[in-house]
Amino acid sequence: MLKNIQEWILLFIIVSVMVAVGNWIGYEVMPLEALPGILALVGISLVGLILHRVNPYKGIPSIAYIGILAFIVTIPGVPGAEQIVEWTSKVNLLAIATPILAYAGISIGRSWADFAKLGWKTIIVGMFVLLGTYLGSAVIAEILLRMQGII
Known part of the structure; x- marks a missing residue:
């Protein structure tokens, strides 16, 4: 279980950095301003994953634990709920x-370790593929929206 928690924490660190950068670039929220909300979301997610792992009944998916936990900690009247809502907003x-x-x-390949074994060249190619897909979609959307007179 400790290995799973370590992998989850590594994943949360990577995703948190990406969320902070995306939030900063896309929505002009400074990373330090968003940090408490990101940490609250990470904490709720980590606790939900741990609850799923320790529960002997595996019929309930981990996302349900995370959602229910997030719901409970943000119910008005629960100590700290207003603060969590303010942070995550x-x-x-x-x-x-x-x-x-x-x-x-990436998880289709099962793990970050397996992905990393593919080498740094694969990561660069993957980044260019994602960038090309994004830019291609943006150009097509721009053309179609201009043709329709929406922009």
Whole structure:
């Protein structure tokens, strides 16, 4: 279990940095301003994953534990709920979704260790593929929106 927690923490650190940068660039929220919200989300997620792991009944997915825990800690009247809501309101949803979706794509290969074994060249190629996909989508969207007169 300790190895799983270490992997989760490493993953959360990587995703947190990506969320902070995305939140800063896309939504002009300074990383230090968003840090308490990011840490709150990481803490809730980590506790939810641990609860899922220690529960002998595996019929409930870990996302359910995370969601229920997040719901409980933000109920009005729960000590600290207002503070958690204030902190997390500084973290934009799309800044969170982007690295999570990127990780979902990588997790198809099962683990970061396996991904790292592919070598640094694979990471660079992957970054160019993602960049090209993003830029291509942006150009197509720009052209279509201009043709429709929306922008």
